[in-house]
Amino acid sequence: MLKKFLGRAEAPLGEPLPRGPKPLPLVGNLSALKAGLHASLPGLVAKHGGIFTLEVPAGLAAVPLVYFGGPTVVLADPALLEELFRRPDDFSKRLFKHSALRWGAQGKGIFTTDDDEDIHGSAFRVLAPSFSLKSLQSYFGAIQSGIATLMGILSQAAESREAVDVHPLMSQYMFDTFGLIGFGKDFQSLTQKCPLLDSFEGMMKNLGRLSKRNTNVGKVGKGLFSGDLHAFRRKHHKAWVGIEQLLEWKRTSIKMGEAPACPVTGSATSQSSSCPVMKDMCARLVSEPDPLTGQLLPEELMHANATTLLIAGHDTTSTAMTMLLYHIATNPDVEEKLHREVRDVVGERELTWDLVSKLPYTSQVIKESLRLFSPVPEIYKTSPPDRATRLGPYHIPPGTTFCVSQWGIHYNPQVYDDPEKFDPDRWAEDKAGGRSSYAWLPFSSGERACIGLNLSLLEQRVMLAEVVRKFYLRLDPQTNLRVRQPLFLNPQGIHVRLTPRRSSPAPPPDLRDPQLVSMACLDPALAESRSSLDSTPSDTSGLRGKRVVVLYGSNMGTCEDFAEQVLENDKRMGFEGVKAPLDALASSAPPALPRGDEGVVVIVTSTYNGRPPDNAKAFDAWLSCPSAESVLQGVRFAVFGCGNSQWSATYLGFAKRIQDALEHAGGEALTVMGEGDMDCGKVEHAFARWNLTRRIAILHSYDIPVPPTLAETLYPRLPAVNAMVWHGHVSKDMSDGYRRSVMQGTSTVSKMLQDSDAWFGALRQNTELLKGDASRSTRHIEFALPAGRAYIAGDHLG
Ligand code: HEM
Ligand SMILES: Cc1cc2nc3c(=O)[nH]c(=O)nc-3n(C[C@H](O)[C@H](O)[C@H](O)COP(=O)(O)O)c2cc1C
Structure with missing residues (x-):
């Protein structure tokens, strides 16, 4: 305290923040914001980079840009934004308590409350x-x-x-x-x-x-x-x-x-x-x-x-x-x-x-x-009022206001080529894949x-x-x-x-239009896999008396609904079951988990900022206790995570933690962890496939034969046009352009390829190694790996 009054400065925790435009006495940087804050920031970001200070006297802008006394930091750099959003305890929403909006339109609504309320x-x-x-x-x-x-x-x-x-x-x-x-x-x-x-x-x-x-x-x-x-x-x-x-x-x-x-x-x-x-x-x-x-x-x-x-x-x-x-x-x-x-x-x-x-x-x-x-156009975060901290390499003085500028990020030429161009193709999977999700906010x-x-x-x-x-x-x-x-x-x-537009119906499917062909096969395949979920395999008497415990973590209810579906499916297969929030495991009366072939444990959970949803917080703490390991040892389990890849750094973070912990504790994974991404709107489909895979794995684990109709739905038949290319020999007869368009069309729409994260590699060599015996085939195959892709033994080659 004494040090503070004597004005002895603490040692800086990092480099000083980069300065933005030079402020003028009294009016600070107001003249640089003449076009309005949102419209001025892209130009300033292009000139000064993704982080710089701006000085606007308190109250002079539409929103309180600063608390009296310090510069506001404009932030439009995806890496720094990722750090800021991943440290909510250090960079929080702490602005609205003092804002005119509170006495104005919205009162103390969810939008206008601060993090500490x-x-x-x-x-x-x-x-x-x-x-x-x-x-x-x-x-x-x-x-x-x-x-x-x-x-x-x-x-x-x-x-x-x-x-x-x-x-x-x-x-x-x-x-x-x-x-x-x-x-x-x-x-x-x-x-x-x-x-x-x-x-x-x-x-x-x-x-x-x-x-x-x-x-x-x-x-x-x-x-x-x-x-x-x-x-x-x-x-x-x-x-x-x-x-x-x-x-x-x-x-x-x-x-x-x-x-x-x-x-x-x-x-x-x-x-x-x-x-x-x-x-x-x-x-x-x-x-x-x-x-x-x-x-x-x-x-x-x-x-x-x-x-x-x-x-x-x-x-x-x-x-x-x-x-x-x-x-x-x-x-x-x-x-x-x-x-x-x-x-x-x-x-x-x-x-x-x-x-x-x-x-x-x-x-x-x-x-x-x-x-x-x-x-x-922009939102605000504030650093802790009582202590300095760091963001990236920079020293952040106590109580610094950050202006996270959506317009600054979205027009940042360091992030987007030709940022002013309206170009939806920049969001195609192959182009957007390498871009930070903090570049679109x-x-x-x-x-x-x-x-x-x-x-x-x-x-x-x-x-x-x-x-x-x-x-x-x-x-x-x-x-x-x-x-x-x-x-x-x-x-x-x-x-x-x-x-x-002309009110004529859509033209009939044309085999030369690969998108149309592949699209036509999407609906029936999904419908097929859905109906097979509801159909019970013929003889499941071997499952009688087995137990399923379905645990969920959910704030909004999506995972709870999925958990309910799992329970219904498994009961129909003959299991006796219960469903409970994950926290039940950490309660004084936890559900008994089946071990080995007594049954299965299924977990469906969401993630919030890399952390558990509310009804899984106690479970999360429990998971770190040594006693958890003995409870989880030997359980047969399957985990489905539901999240949103917009939160790329913590995408499915909590589900992954559970999967790791169960594996570490000696649990037996029935199948790979299921991943549902709300961002691409295919969560239900991902869930349906995982649930089907899981049920087939259960049948396998009890040595119950899988009905062929159920197994087949996992591998939807390729549409005819794709199959021609697959087999190779017909593909040679096609022009390069046509072949490319088939590949392109298939890769963008084929459900199977999308769901299994498949990619195309150019074939370099494909020769038969066995001579004479026409009933058997062993081939030497070489293909070029596209940039950023790897092939490991066991990966499916189709
Ligand atoms: C294009 C449409 C939308 C955009 C661009 C948008 C943008 C935003 C942004 C940037 C925030 C964070 C604000 C801050 O940190 O200060 C926010 C929060 C919020 N939005 Fe939206 N929003 C949209 C649509 C909606 C809709 C349709 C609803 C509800 C029906 C909604 C309800 C909310 C609520 C309740 C919050 C506060 C959440 C919290 O603080 O926990 N928004 N929105
Ligand atoms: C405030 C907020 C934070 C989120 N954080 C993450 C996250 O860190 N990782 C993730 O994969 N999904 C994240 N999501 C997406 C949710 O996990 C996703 O919408 C999920 O389907 C919610 O399931 P629930 O309805 O069962 O809670 C977040 C969603 C919100 C609204």
Whole structure:
């Protein structure tokens, strides 16, 4: 303490932080940010690199860029960002307690709480199940019913040859869709005036104006003078009352078991008739207790979180959708490629949950659009207020504010070639593979990453696929793009013209179109593997009396649902079973684990920032105890990890730890660990395959013959065109170009290849070694390894 007062500096922990543009007295670097913070940062990053200091006097920018006294550090370097996100105890969200947003729109909602506030944890625990895979699936009908209304409006505009003002339309569309998902109610803003949307938009508009005012004191003064503050308060009050009425309406609906007239639209029906049974987010908010405390959230927090969800779920995605349509309208070649994909996969059929996950190029387009226009332009982290630390090689003074600039990273020329180009191909597997996942952060990363990312991506995929399969889009000359920033970025002034595509059905499959051929075989194969999951192998009497213990770790519910499926499958095979959270193993009454051929233990778990989900934390600690080893020794086990490769450094981290610990303790792995990646939307498929493999392994381990129909589903037959290439002799008859296109098409779409991480190697030599005996064959095969690939004995060669 004395040292501090005497001003004796501690020895620096690393190099000084690189300086950004030279600050001027009083105004610091404000002149370097004239274009607005988000739009100025890419240029500054190109000039000063991925880390540099910026000095902006407190309160002079839209968000409090600094605590008084220190420079803000702009961060746009993937390696440093990875370190920052992996050290949440050192670099935390600690900004909102003091922010105007807290007394403004969102109150103490999950978004605007700091890491050191318990209320974040309770809101997260209550809301997380609303974002599980099963919940997303249950929202699909709501998303489709919103899309149907939108398509009707677009068709009318196309017929009457009127240009569409994109952002207001997307805003209404998202408001209605989120009305259904979030509140179980179509707000009908697409078809009639909606007072709730009006008060939200008004409130956000005034918030934007207010945050442009200069110092905090000046802000209030000028706000009062201009009337903005008063207007903000009025709209804010209306929005506040609107949400209060919705919460009350929801409580009454739950109590009565039916919906009274909705306070927003006045109508009494609760959900669109096309929606499957789903629990909307607000229903969860008012009726589900925090699983940790057993208490409902206090009224104030229910209100703040309902508001937060409405803003976060509506504003961000409507901006993302607006920019998607903008990018399509300005890139006809991309539009064509997209249309081809949607035509080949979906054709004229209804776009289903299964089909929407089979549109890889559509996902690439969305990724690229979010790279170029990230609706949340920057987020903030703070280093510990009471001690210095290091980030990379740099000394970080106590309480340093970091501005993680999405726009800075996404336009960083060190990371992306030609960063300003809209190029969805940069997300093709072969090009994106080597890039750090911290180079794409529209949804942030780590502990406080966006909870709604999968929902938003799903909504975007559905909208994009439906729009491109019906229309050509072209930018109208009246377009004058202006970006506002009430809270998130808001692109105004984009107008597009729509021309209906010919309504003829998709052309029949053509053998010369390899993508089409391979795609055609995807659905039946999946359907086949699914149905075989439900079919019980003929004689499983040998399994009678055997036990299965299914343990899960899950925050949002996805892994718990998978665990339930495992239990049902195994019971059908003849096992007696129980399902429990992983923490049960560390409790005072743990389930007894079967050993050897007494049965099997199955573990399905997610990972959160490399750490266990809430109901597996005690288990994680228990796993390190010496006694755990004796409990786990000799158990036959299978592990399925469910994660998201966006968290690349800690992808499936907890599941992998369990797999290692069980192997180390002398457990017997039935099969390799299953890996489900939420990022590529194929989790269910990965789970289905792992579950099938696991069940076959169980049959093997009890010497029960595997019915051929079950085994075959593991190795889906290759489509005819691929088989020709495989066998080699026909491939020679094809032109090089055609062969390449077959390979390319197959590698992008073949389920088997994708799932087994297969790759192509050029064949150098293939000669028969055995002479004379035509019934046997031993061949000498040489092939060239592509860069970064290895072949080890035992790898499958096909
Ligand atoms: C394109 C769409 C979206 C983008 C770009 C986006 C972006 C983000 C970002 C960057 C954060 C981190 C903020 C910070 O660290 O300060 C965040 C958090 C959050 N987002 Fe999103 N978001 C989107 C869609 C959604 C949707 C659809 C929902 C809900 C329906 C949602 C709900 C949330 C919530 C509740 C948080 C706070 C999570 C926490 O702190 O634990 N977002 N979002
Ligand atoms: C805040 C947050 C952090 C996450 N961290 C990781 C991670 O470190 N590694 C990973 O593989 N997946 C991570 N994920 C993805 C989840 O594990 C994934 O969505 C999983 O399906 C959730 O399963 P659950 O619903 O059973 O909890 C994270 C997700 C969120 C929302």
